[in-house]
Amino acid sequence: MALSSMLLLLVALCSRLAAAQSTPAYDVIVIGAGVAGLKAASDLRQANLRVLVLEARSRPYGRIDTQQPAGWPVSIELGAQWFHGSSNPVLAYARTLRNPSVTITSTGSGDDEATFNPATGEEVSAADDTRWEDWFTEFEDSILPDLQEADGANSRSVADAMNDFMTVKRINDPLQRRGFLSRIETNYVQEYAASANRLSLPYFNADSEMAGGDSVPSNYSSVFSRMVNAIQQSPSSLRLGMVVSSVTPLRASAGSAVVGVQVAATNTRTQRSETITGRFLLSTLPLGVLKASYRSIFAAGIDAGAAARQKAIAALGMGLLNKVIMQFPTAFWTSKDLAGSNQWIGSLPLEDPAAVQWNEFFSLKQTTGQNVLVAFQAGDAAATVEKLGDKETVDSAMVALRQMFGNPSLPNPTRYVITRWAQDPYALGSYSFVAVGATDGMRNALCRTAGRLYFAVTNDCSVRGYATSAA
Structure with missing residues (x-):
């Protein structure tokens, strides 16, 4: 509140x-x-x-929920991570x-994400990245009438509008579709902790937002x-x-x-x-x-x-956003022409929102100096992964990272912590959203x-x- x-x-x-x-x-x-x-x-x-x-x-x-489990060199956040907005x-x-026990570090706006194609193990081209961003801007403009004219229950979802947009724009190539979906994943699914097919088109972003960058x-x-x-x-x-x-x-x-x-x-x-x-x-x-x-x-x-x-x-819907927080021997993610400058690392999502997939990673190297990477799961994918055991969960995250970086020899994490907020009896999820209907x-x-x-x-x-x- x-x-x-x-x-x-x-x-x-x-x-x-x-x-x-x-x-x-x-x-x-x-x-x-x-x-x-x-x-x-x-x-x-x-x-x-x-x-x-x-x-x-x-x-x-x-x-x-700030914790510093035995052996961890730094405290980790199992729940809220950021102050969103400078105001x-x-x-x-x-x-x-x-x-003195709290330092606050600016992490910017989150717009500097490096997106990787798991099929090639390389960062996507600048041309593709710009194209997908332009499509997303056009998509947001296209749904403005739905947002402005909302006056009652509406059965249309963000996914309905998203699919209509790809049809009109004739976005049929699998790579281009996944590229556009990566913007939906970052801006909507991860933000609202709900898959696009569950977000009410007229009301999903009716909340106020705070201007300015984020801080940790x-x-x-x-x-x-x-x-x-x-x-x-x-x-x-x-x-x-x-x-x-x-x-x-x-x-x-x-x-x-x-x-x-x-x-x-x-x-x-x-x-x-x-x-x-x-x-x-x-x-x-x-x-x-x-x-x-x-x-x-x-x-x-x-x-x-x-x-x-x-x-x-x-x-109303109860969203789900989970993390796998992993410490590694080295910060391998800073070596792919990123020079450690990108705190957010993304992968092109699959079209099935409930599939086991890992599309958003956040590096704590820049804010803590430690080789710690946080993998995020949101919406239906998070619910699917919650059903997996610890080893299966970490293994699936590592499969995604090895594909993203084109390196099957990336080391396993030396330690990890997994959150399962839907199984917490005093939360039963992460935070609410306006669901379809x-x-x-x-x-x-x-x-x-x-x-x-x-x-x-x-x-x-x-x-x-x-x-x-x-x-």
Whole structure:
């Protein structure tokens, strides 16, 4: 959720709380210690409110997950990686911290990707690269009427428009088709964590974007450690390993008016169930979890906006973006006439979006000095690869790299870490997108306030993928 939207939400909460009369244990219970939950709790605490944050994981920060496993020479990001846009408010916040454990390195706009043809093991020609970029620009212009005239549910996908464009332009040569698709992969599939056949043509990019280049923090989690420390100061609290199972109305007595909410949660350390009361509740549960558990968590009658919210939960899509982070003996990818200047390395995609394929790699050599390469999987391809074992996953990535660089002798990684966000029970995906058949207005319905319930869902009522809540 965008920080400005979150602040408006908090103002509304605080004004409501001033008039509330009851004796629940907390003024506000926040479900989720991702960035949205931490920011909300931090601001509420500054307003002298009693705030409790319940987080199911054994750590805070949600899908921001900085780790330094044994043997790794550098910390790695399993979730969010970038601050997107130079005007990103979280980037501005990070720069004010002067935290010695966090350095911020600019990585530019991402337009300097070197694209390889796996059939030849060579970088594509400058002429082809320019042609595909021109086609993509023309394609974006061609779909503008669909974006501007959107006024309801629409069954057309980005893939439908993409196929129409290739038909009109008579792009029939396999190399040229894959070249054009590489632009769709980079700009849409990887960006929205969803395959083109799942993205709603009228609404897929209805979000605001932030201007300027991207930046990489050396330790993403540490950016928010100050918030965590502040929330843990009395009378507020952050409790980890607390899995919420239900939210029900709290009444002073049977049949009396609702005075708050009652939250049942299981402590994963003790396996004991606890009941906690609050005047208001802010849920930052991600869309994937809401899809799986909204009906079981939120009791009938507690959510006045349930009908519209459930419709939005069902219609919107939960995207998937995974990584394989690999350390190598040498940075072999800097030797193909790249001179280490290109941080992004791409491969021409296959036309089957669900096929096992690796099309986007990001080099950490320039920002960390280490021989680390991050392979990205998005959309249907990511879902396919999640079903593979560790060895199969890494082997498939190495097949792609050896074909891209035309070198069957490239070394295997000395160590690796694989993410599987769809299998994380507290995420069930990466971030949301407007799916075919959904409308952009459903995002507002998803986040609409209802009585004592407030919702802040990643990427909805927000700016797309910019770690203003999480990325």
